Amino acid sequence: MNHPPDDLNGRMFDVAIIGGGILGAGIARDAALRGLSVALVEQNDFASGTSSASTKLIHGGLRYLEQFAFLLVAESCRERRILLDMAPHLVRPLPLIMPAYRGDPHSLFQLRLGTTIYDWMTLSRHPRMPRHTTLTAAQAVEREPALPLHNEHGDPLQGAVLVYDCQMDDARLCLETILDAARHGAVCRNYCRAEAFQFQEDRLAGVTVRDRFTGDESELRARVFINATGPWAESVSAMNGRSPGIRLSPTKGVHLVLPQIVQQHGIYFQSRGDGRMIFLLPWDDASLLGTTDTDFRKDPSLARAEPEDVAYLIEQLNAIMPEVSVEQRDIITAFAGVRALVRSDSRRPSSRSREEKIIPQGTSLLHVAGGKYTTFRAVAEKVLKQVGRMLQRRLPPCRTDRTPLPDSRPTASGRRLSSAPPVFESDIRFACRQEQARTLTDVMRRRTRLALSAAGGADTAGHVADIMAEELHWTDDQRQKQMDDYLRQRSG
Ligand SMILES: Cc1cc2nc3c(=O)[nH]c(=O)nc-3n(C[C@H](O)[C@H](O)[C@H](O)COP(=O)(O)OP(=O)(O)OC[C@H]3O[C@@H](n4cnc5c(N)ncnc54)[C@H](O)[C@@H]3O)c2cc1C
Numbered sequence: 001m002n003h004p005p006d007d008l009n010g011r012m013f014d015v016a017i018i019g020g021g022i023l024g025a026g027i028a029r030d031a032a033l034r035g036l037s038v039a040l041v042e043q044n045d046f047a048s049g050t051s052s053a054s055t056k057l058i059h060g061g062l063r064y065l066e067q068f069a070f071l072l073v074a075e076s077c078r079e080r081r082i083l084l085d086m087a088p089h090l091v092r093p094l095p096l097i098m099p100a101y102r103g104d105p106h107s108l109f110q111l112r113l114g115t116t117i118y119d120w121m122t123l124s125r126h127p128r129m130p131r132h133t134t135l136t137a138a139q140a141v142e143r144e145p146a147l148p149l150h151n152e153h154g155d156p157l158q159g160a161v162l163v164y165d166c167q168m169d170d171a172r173l174c175l176e177t178i179l180d181a182a183r184h185g186a187v188c189r190n191y192c193r194a195e196a197f198q199f200q201e202d203r204l205a206g207v208t209v210r211d212r213f214t215g216d217e218s219e220l221r222a223r224v225f226i227n228a229t230g231p232w233a234e235s236v237s238a239m240n241g242r243s244p245g246i247r248l249s250p251t252k253g254v255h256l257v258l259p260q261i262v263q264q265h266g267i268y269f270q271s272r273g274d275g276r277m278i279f280l281l282p283w284d285d286a287s288l289l290g291t292t293d294t295d296f297r298k299d300p301s302l303a304r305a306e307p308e309d310v311a312y313l314i315e316q317l318n319a320i321m322p323e324v325s326v327e328q329r330d331i332i333t334a335f336a337g338v339r340a341l342v343r344s345d346s347r348r349p350s351s352r353s354r355e356e357k358i359i360p361q362g363t364s365l366l367h368v369a370g371g372k373y374t375t376f377r378a379v380a381e382k383v384l385k386q387v388g389r390m391l392q393r394r395l396p397p398c399r400t401d402r403t404p405l406p407d408s409r410p411t412a413s414g415r416r417l418s419s420a421p422p423v424f425e426s427d428i429r430f431a432c433r434q435e436q437a438r439t440l441t442d443v444m445r446r447r448t449r450l451a452l453s454a455a456g457g458a459d460t461a462g463h464v465a466d467i468m469a470e471e472l473h474w475t476d477d478q479r480q481k482q483m484d485d486y487l488r489q490r491s492g
Helices: 022-033 062-067 070-086 108-121 137-143 170-183 230-240 307-320 373-391 425-434 440-447 458-472 476-490
Strands: 012-018 038-041 091-101 133-135 157-168 187-189 192-200 203-211 217-227 251-259 266-270 277-283 286-290 333-339 357-361 365-369 416-419 422-424
Touching: 012 022, 012 373, 022 038, 022 170, 022 365, 022 373, 038 170, 038 192, 038 217, 062 070, 062 108, 070 091, 070 108, 070 157, 070 373, 091 108, 091 137, 091 277, 108 157, 133 137, 137 157, 157 266, 170 187, 170 440, 192 217, 192 230, 217 230, 217 373, 230 333, 230 365, 251 307, 266 307, 277 307, 286 307, 307 333, 357 373, 365 373, 416 425, 416 458, 422 425, 425 440, 425 458, 440 458, 440 476, 458 476
Parallel strands: 012 038, 012 217, 038 187, 091 266, 217 365
Antiparallel strands: 091 157, 133 157, 192 203, 203 217, 251 286, 251 333, 266 277, 277 286, 357 365, 416 422
């Protein structure tokens, strides 16, 4: 899917999407499957924003039941089912253990009640998703031996609930959605930044786009423009020079990648002090711990795992699993993402609504933000309904709920670079030739999951950089710069 540099110029698209995260990707695929002409531009790499920094769960959102967000939970459960069928190579069921110690903010009884309602909300159950069950303390520890029988205060484990959600590869799901949109005719370009809006009379008629590698400028023209820039949505909407079309209350979430602690199950535990829910999940040869939820008003590109975020997560884990005793030096890597929550009055970040907002501005511009990764397909369908009104056209029906997303990776061949996650030389060459990979970080972090595994250190990165240097004709200096950039990002 490599395109000539001027393929955006001189065409009138039905829909032009700014932002190559999962929302932009989902909208592009839905629109392309309905036969519309589509362009998508992304300022960095596809999925380089929030869509590669999530907890990587396709979930109904058990904790949203506490906020009485029943519609969001029901919609998420339905989407979980659709995504399991649509992309079984990227979305798989994950058993989660929710332990209850004496004195926890939520008792075992409350956890059982919550998961019973959660099961009811899943109106039509997927055959691969069993109902929740209750475990005794001994059964819970037998399943995940890292779970202690007593917490740090000596309070006993009273039992646990075993509930099922799904785990996914967020960056890859976003990328493959874009690849499939391109297969259906969409022109999708990474490293192309929307820089200015062009108006004709009062109507948004074009967007100036700059290729960040060549510096070339294009004029992107379309009948409808969609601002799907996640946490950047407010600043992009301000390009219209008038009042911003959308207002956000963003929050930052940090995850740590740690050596393997859990084997088969995720653990969903109640944090000490603030009562937030924290996930410890199996992730290739490692474990993923997250997340924090704190107000973040800066440029989303500046979001980092700060020392206080890391300290909070380590403290929480060590409180629940004192014998694991994780220290700062055990961290393999860390990453941070920004939630594009639509502005609300709620002062507590974790109680702000996760529902999306679709806001038309004028006759040719739509802003869309909020929502969860889980609901991207449904949100895209709602956006397309609005696009149809703006185009004053009856669009063909949505097909994304029954069109499988093909596994676009090549069959494994050549040298094996890593076993967990499994990565072969052919994956790297394919990423450069067919998946618009331009930097070492693109391949380590988003074409493969190497960056989030113990295998993603300097040795493997060096092998990947050698292959990419051949494919993309890097000089020695360019190769070295790519290595420096990648290793700097990995160390936070
Ligand atoms: C810590 C954390 C954990 C989460 N965990 C989960 C989870 O487990 N499950 C779940 O369902 N949801 C989860 N979410 C929510 C989910 O990740 C987001 O809802 C989703 O990724 C948002 O996608 P998006 O496309 O709106 O934004 P993004 O992925 O941020 O995409 C927006 C894109 O727009 C691009 N852009 C910005 N400005 C421009 C411009 N001028 N020109 C061109 N491109 C531009 C950016 O570079 C970016 O790539 C989590 C979120 C966070 C922060």
